[in-house]
Amino acid sequence: MMTDSDKDTRDDLAGFFAAAKRERYDLPDGLTGRILHDARQVQDGFVADLANRPTAPGLLRSLRDVLGGWPAMAGLLTACTAGVWLGYSPPDALPDAFVISTLSQENIDMFDADGLTTGWIEYNAFNENSIVE
């Protein structure tokens, strides 16, 4: 709530504030020039930033970024190479992919039906029989 004292203060100062509001400032010419010079420099920076912005990354770059960089890419490449080599020249302990491809469906199903161990034993027995024959 406004007190008498506040009202007196307001009345005392009203004329001073009114005079101050009537006085409007124009920017000094030199200051206007400096502000606009700053503006141009900052704008030039915007244009340069946009011009230097990299274009969309290529497939290899995207893949590298997704996988986590060059070390991950090298690991993936090694694994792929090893996989291809194992497929081409499997060790003796593994079935030859070519031989498997020539087996009948019945021989292949035994892997699923009785488990890998049983299937592996039967597969060896089959091979031995073939050799004997």
Place this chain on the structure above:
Amino acid sequence: MISDQSLSRGSVPSAVTSAAPSDDALLVLFANGDQQAAQELTGRLGPRAFGVALRVLGDRSEAEDVAQEAMMRLWRIAPKWQPGKAKVSTWLYRVTMNLCLDIKRRQRAKIVPLDRVPDLVDGAQDAVEQMQDTARIDALQAALMTLPNRQRQAVVLRHIEDLSNPEIAEIMDISTEAVESLTARGKRALSSALAGRRTELGYDDD
């Protein structure tokens, strides 16, 4: 005029198409490379930053430096400006006030008569009234410079810049109640400082 649409960083608010584009719209245009927008914003906001800095600092040279730095910060923030989120003028007042505070913190406050600033707006006032106004403004400025920094800022923003208390609260980062308290105390101090000068400043004739 948009100098290069391909540089667009954001959509231009619809107000830009009207006769008087908003400050928001001009800032977006500026970020898009429009040099005319820089001139328009300088014309609109530069005098406000300069004027309020002059009132708060009481030193023309410092006020020019503050206004230039405040506008520089406006240019730099342009690409990140989000139209509609805040008023550009409020943001600029805030930056200006903080720059003024920085200066005042670095130096002991000194009372310097406000330089007579050229380019007083010509109006219907006759020469006597204009001289009286000038004397009152100088007296007010001298009294303002005796106030603590925050009180002076609040009084200038409220009673000379005619901003609302909530807007001042946002600018000064304080509550509305704190603004009211600062302005009330500031006005009492001003009234006391100017009490003995009413007659010489022509208030007996009012």
